[in-house]
Amino acid sequence: MKKQTATTNSDTRMLELRQELWDTARELRYAYARFNFITDPGLIDAGIYDINALKSRYDFLLRKMKALQGRPLEQRKSSPLPAEPACMPAGNMNGGKSCLS
DSSP states (O other): OHHHHHHHHHHHHHHHHHHHHHHHHHHHHHHHHHHHTOOOHHHHHHHHHHHHHHHHHHHHHHHHHHHHHTOOOOOOOOOOOOOSOOOBOGGGOSSSOBOOO
């Protein structure tokens, strides 16, 4: 009976996590929708903060679900900066790559 109880608890926790994940995804969609309609410059930072917080929560819940299922967790890799040299304004260069802006 103990094994069934452990499995049931694991299944229950998985369902709870899945529901939290769905709720967070819904809140994230709403946050993006709100952000698209922000007209006050003072609220832009708040909108970005909300979106980033919800994305972090979503990632956390996803990692927790994978750990509960016994899947290997992938480490999030930061995207490397491009390996191309920095550009300079065309007036400062003698033939070479100039900035697009």
